[in-house]
Amino acid sequence: MPYSPEGKTRERVLRFVRERILAGRPPTVREVQEAMGFRAVETARRHLENLVAEGKLQREPGKARGYRLLQGANNVVLVPLLGRVQAGPLTTALEEPEEYLAVTTDKDRGSLFALRIRGESMVGAGILPGDIAIVRRQSVAQDGDIVVAMVEDEATVKRFRIRGEHIELCAENQDFPTMRFRPWEVVILGKVIQIRRDLETSPGAKSGGNLVRVGVNRGAVR
Numbered sequence: 001m002p003y004s005p006e007g008k009t010r011e012r013v014l015r016f017v018r019e020r021i022l023a024g025r026p027p028t029v030r031e032v033q034e035a036m037g038f039r040a041v042e043t044a045r046r047h048l049e050n051l052v053a054e055g056k057l058q059r060e061p062g063k064a065r066g067y068r069l070l071q072g073a074n075n076v077v078l079v080p081l082l083g084r085v086q087a088g089p090l091t092t093a094l095e096e097p098e099e100y101l102a103v104t105t106d107k108d109r110g111s112l113f114a115l116r117i118r119g120e121s122m123v124g125a126g127i128l129p130g131d132i133a134i135v136r137r138q139s140v141a142q143d144g145d146i147v148v149a150m151v152e153d154e155a156t157v158k159r160f161r162i163r164g165e166h167i168e169l170c171a172e173n174q175d176f177p178t179m180r181f182r183p184w185e186v187v188i189l190g191k192v193i194q195i196r197r198d199l200e201t202s203p204g205a206k207s208g209g210n211l212v213r214v215g216v217n218r219g220a221v222r
Contacts, residue, residue: 068102079100081097082113097113117131122158123172133148134194146160
């Protein structure tokens with residue numbers, strides 16, 4: 001059965017909303033109105049609510065940017081964006097995320113979390129302050145991996161190196177020292193598999209980076 005003009009317009013709205021969500025900034029109703037050229041904001045609201053009723057979007061009440069993609073739709077998985085990870089089981093932090101990010105993936109579903117980068121220790125690897133690290137949960141790492149590790153009751157993002165009977169957590173910035181440990185002194189929380197950045201607001205936006213961040217959060221890791 002062919003689409004009606006109304007149905008075609010709704011598909012355009014869905015494409016726009018999906019693109020904005022995956023870029024990390026779900027649109028407001030007014031932004032949908034402006035992007036689609038609707039005369040009235042209520043027209044945009046009606047299309048959005050119809051998409052919710054059709055099961056193509058979900059809405060978080062009380063939030064201006066509350067429209068979300070459905071978990072699992074088009075290989076999209078909702079990844080918990082955590083605040084600062086303290087000592088204790090990672091599962092505790094995962095139970096109370098600050099927000100969820102929409103990440104497109106065809107694997108690792110259910111094993112991902114995200115953290116915001118704070119500080120400049122990894123700028124040499126293209127990881128800037130304010131970036132979001134998408135992390136695959138795992139307790140082991142290979143030499144050269146960029147990992148999230150628990151050190152002295154706080155999470156840190158560093159390059160993992162094996163040095164004989166020791167391991168090193170190496171910064172990618174000569175202004176930061178290499179940290180050296182016995183294996184039992186460090187807990188690996190996961191491997192960084194993706195970095196995302198808001199090119200409009202990131203402190204490193206003028207550096208010419210071409211990665212895209214998703215999500216907004218107060219938490220941070222060094």
